[in-house]
Amino acid sequence: MSMIKKFVPVVLVLVSAVNLSAAVKLPAVVSDNMVLQQQSDARLWGWATPGEKVVVQGSWAKAFSKPVTADEEGRWKTSIRTPKAGGPHTITVKGSNTLTLKNILIGEVWVCSGQSNMELGMNWINNATQEVAEANHPEIRLFNVNNTKSALPLHDATGQWYECNSESVATCGEFGGFSAAAYYFGRKLQQQLKVPIGLITADWGGTLAESWTSSEMLLTMPDFAEQVRILSDKGALKRAMVQYETDLATRQEAMKKADAGPREKWENPKLDESSWKRIKVPSTFEESQIGEMDGVVWYRTTLELPADLAGKGMTVSLGAIDDEDITYFNGAKIGEVKGWNRARSYKIEGSLVKAGKNVLAIRVKDHRGAGGFAAKPDDMFVQSGEKKIAIAGQWLYKISFDLSSLPPAPRLPGRVRPYTPTSLYNGMISPIVPYTIKGAIWYQGEGNCSRATQYQTLFPNMIQSWRDAWGTGDFPFYYVQIAPFNYHDTNSAFLREAQMMTLSMKNVGMVVTMDIGNFSNIHPRNKRDVGLRLARWALAKDYGQKDLVYSGPIYKSMKSEGGKIRLSFDYTGSGMVAKDGKLANFMVAGADKTFVQATATIENESIVVASDDVANPVAVRYAFDNAGLPSLFNQEGLPASSFRTDSW
Numbered sequence: 001m002s003m004i005k006k007f008v009p010v011v012l013v014l015v016s017a018v019n020l021s022a023a024v025k026l027p028a029v030v031s032d033n034m035v036l037q038q039q040s041d042a043r044l045w046g047w048a049t050p051g052e053k054v055v056v057q058g059s060w061a062k063a064f065s066k067p068v069t070a071d072e073e074g075r076w077k078t079s080i081r082t083p084k085a086g087g088p089h090t091i092t093v094k095g096s097n098t099l100t101l102k103n104i105l106i107g108e109v110w111v112c113s114g115q116s117n118m119e120l121g122m123n124w125i126n127n128a129t130q131e132v133a134e135a136n137h138p139e140i141r142l143f144n145v146n147n148t149k150s151a152l153p154l155h156d157a158t159g160q161w162y163e164c165n166s167e168s169v170a171t172c173g174e175f176g177g178f179s180a181a182a183y184y185f186g187r188k189l190q191q192q193l194k195v196p197i198g199l200i201t202a203d204w205g206g207t208l209a210e211s212w213t214s215s216e217m218l219l220t221m222p223d224f225a226e227q228v229r230i231l232s233d234k235g236a237l238k239r240a241m242v243q244y245e246t247d248l249a250t251r252q253e254a255m256k257k258a259d260a261g262p263r264e265k266w267e268n269p270k271l272d273e274s275s276w277k278r279i280k281v282p283s284t285f286e287e288s289q290i291g292e293m294d295g296v297v298w299y300r301t302t303l304e305l306p307a308d309l310a311g312k313g314m315t316v317s318l319g320a321i322d323d324e325d326i327t328y329f330n331g332a333k334i335g336e337v338k339g340w341n342r343a344r345s346y347k348i349e350g351s352l353v354k355a356g357k358n359v360l361a362i363r364v365k366d367h368r369g370a371g372g373f374a375a376k377p378d379d380m381f382v383q384s385g386e387k388k389i390a391i392a393g394q395w396l397y398k399i400s401f402d403l404s405s406l407p408p409a410p411r412l413p414g415r416v417r418p419y420t421p422t423s424l425y426n427g428m429i430s431p432i433v434p435y436t437i438k439g440a441i442w443y444q445g446e447g448n449c450s451r452a453t454q455y456q457t458l459f460p461n462m463i464q465s466w467r468d469a470w471g472t473g474d475f476p477f478y479y480v481q482i483a484p485f486n487y488h489d490t491n492s493a494f495l496r497e498a499q500m501m502t503l504s505m506k507n508v509g510m511v512v513t514m515d516i517g518n519f520s521n522i523h524p525r526n527k528r529d530v531g532l533r534l535a536r537w538a539l540a541k542d543y544g545q546k547d548l549v550y551s552g553p554i555y556k557s558m559k560s561e562g563g564k565i566r567l568s569f570d571y572t573g574s575g576m577v578a579k580d581g582k583l584a585n586f587m588v589a590g591a592d593k594t595f596v597q598a599t600a601t602i603e604n605e606s607i608v609v610a611s612d613d614v615a616n617p618v619a620v621r622y623a624f625d626n627a628g629l630p631s632l633f634n635q636e637g638l639p640a641s642s643f644r645t646d647s648w
Helices: 128-134 165-173 180-193 222-232 234-258 260-264 423-432 446-470 493-504 528-541
Strands: 035-037 041-047 053-058 075-081 086-094 100-113 135-146 161-165 197-203 276-279 295-305 316-322 324-329 332-337 342-348 356-366 382-386 387-390 393-402 441-445 477-480 508-511 554-561 566-570 576-578 586-590 595-597 601-602 606-610 619-622 632-633
Touching: 035 197, 041 086, 041 423, 053 075, 075 234, 100 135, 100 161, 100 180, 100 423, 135 180, 161 165, 161 508, 165 332, 180 197, 180 441, 180 528, 222 595, 234 393, 260 393, 276 295, 316 324, 316 508, 324 342, 423 446, 441 528, 446 477, 446 493, 477 528, 493 508, 576 601, 586 606
Parallel strands: 035 100, 100 197, 100 441, 135 197, 441 477, 477 508
Antiparallel strands: 041 075, 053 086, 086 100, 135 161, 276 393, 295 356, 295 393, 316 342, 316 382, 324 332, 324 356, 382 387, 554 566, 566 606, 576 632, 586 595, 586 619, 601 606
């Protein structure tokens, strides 16, 4: 996921882009090369001297608009009636100075947002070299809002409009170029509609839905209200800072007392290892007997080196480690890295190397998620000149401390991070409101996976907060359901269920990706099908292609029929089919709530599920776990979502 940038204290956040000089100024998103929404009252805005009158005119219009007056803070806003799709056009903005915007197209405009799977750029996808080389579409325009976090709403973004070509898709973005999912969505619309398409991306890897939600909405939610109030209340911030410093000191003292390794010098080559246990290296905590844990684990191994290497400098390669390490050779520190999942390679001075027994000790600290060695065995070796010695295998380990045994880490008030509630709405969505759009597409949920019940309310509230901000009604909002992935002790099916529940909102749609994920990579590289499936929703619901099937089967209802259960579905298209000819990953349970594997068969427009081991089934689950791959599709090739009929 994307790197997190420098923290910004709340007291330093700029709230407005007011221009106090005489010159009329426009926001970054209103500029050369942009696309305006066709046949709409497209909104334009900017800054000027308070009281200054501003008029605008499109090259398709006969006269300037009625003048608007900049308010006491220098802000002005107007709208311009746009014609049918076409261009290029110019737009003139006139106050005490005159600005002329060039190469303007009229067409369809979509906002594309979310976390890293939306941010994943064209350089990272399948067949990237060819796809980038062929991405020359001058009627598609790209605007990427640079990653920005803020405690309070900003009024301007950093970014610019580009024509879509091989250079812009490879560079316009912060995670390997322009969003691949957005690109494929826009390309499909342009090919089908034959009109210009404007794509505005506002995305940031590893972020949470609450970060993208307005403060007004979060103030209505008890889980977030206090933190949002603190961000905008300096008095509350000061009081919270006092409490933060107290809580932090308490935690640091507890951590120091708990961390036995430095105190007992576990890097010492002469350490008594009798209490240490054997472990296979490389392996993550979760893959080994350590299990699900965040904290500090020390590893030690003894290297028997030949006499011809004594006194010679060496390099040790350890592969990737999560999250931090400090590495010692014969008791001397040789390096440390605090970066997540980065390969480690450290130099060993010749003075430390001796013939025979040499001890390599590594302190590994994991803050959250998977921890330990994420390397492959071939990544781990020591090398001197051409001589390479493998070091993977059986090591010793000992837990220094478990973070769960300490007081919880306090949150620093006023420190705005990408996952601070409302910080990305303020920094990246607020600056592009009220740019007139057709709708939005969204790809997020991984970051909230462990809080699926909360997401049932949070995600719809986020959507509504956007609609409230734009003030144009229930504009289309189409989103991607997260794919199967190894979330370890968190069952992602509950988050997928929360996303499916959001379909009850007006004018929303969900793309299922259970068949195009990657269980071992949270960033599957097939973004082409993601974009095309999003485009199906828009083409069918917003652009008149009524016969286009835009969703796979979605569970609707169940009916008990003695020793079996009959399931009904929406969005069956031309009919339901079983991948590879057989339905799989269906389970049933009786009153004891114990689920067992079941057989499932398609009967006309329904599915019948039963098991010889459950005489009276009362509930069904389908692919309801992290690894559940889909077997149920419609004939149009779109997969069914995972689901459950129970609420246990």
